[in-house]
Amino acid sequence: MESIIEILKEHDIAPSMQRVKILEYLRNYKTHPTADIIYQALVDEMPTLSKTTVYNTLKTLTDKGILLALSLFENEERYEYNTNPHIHFKCTECGKIYDISKTFECLKNEEIEGHKVLEHHINLKGICKSCRDS
Ligand SMILES: [Zn+2]
Numbered sequence: 001m002e003s004i005i006e007i008l009k010e011h012d013i014a015p016s017m018q019r020v021k022i023l024e025y026l027r028n029y030k031t032h033p034t035a036d037i038i039y040q041a042l043v044d045e046m047p048t049l050s051k052t053t054v055y056n057t058l059k060t061l062t063d064k065g066i067l068l069a070l071s072l073f074e075n076e077e078r079y080e081y082n083t084n085p086h087i088h089f090k091c092t093e094c095g096k097i098y099d100i101s102k103t104f105e106c107l108k109n110e111e112i113e114g115h116k117v118l119e120h121h122i123n124l125k126g127i128c129k130s131c132r133d134s
């Protein structure tokens with residue numbers, strides 16, 4: 001797996017400690033965390049970390065296409081390491097967002113009824129399998 005520092009350098013981003021840790025967190029945890037969750041998870045390890053730094057870093061990484069910002073289900077912005085387009089499923093009981101691996105035809109750069117598609121998101125809502133089992 002490519003190192004975090006290499007990924008940052010490839011995108012012309014100086015690999016500061018905070019940036020490395022934030023990107024590492026998002027690559028390890030595919031839970032679509034909010035900036036707040038990322039801050040809470042890292043502040044113990046990096047007491048000098050501020051929420052502003054987390055927000056700024058997420059913005060930089062999103063602008064460079066390393067992260068995807070998801071503001072799809074509610075006002076709250078969530079982030080994930082940029083992978084191939086996939087379907088999101090949100091549980092209305094526990095609030096978890098799952099990645100669904102089912103593939104679908106990518107509509108990127110296609111034209112639909114005269115509109116040009118730049119991004120393509122599919123979002124499903126329902127009750128997740130662990131909530132159904134309990
Ligand atoms: Zn659930």
Ligand SMILES: [Zn+2]
Binds near residue numbers: 032080086088098099
């Ligand atoms: Zn996802």
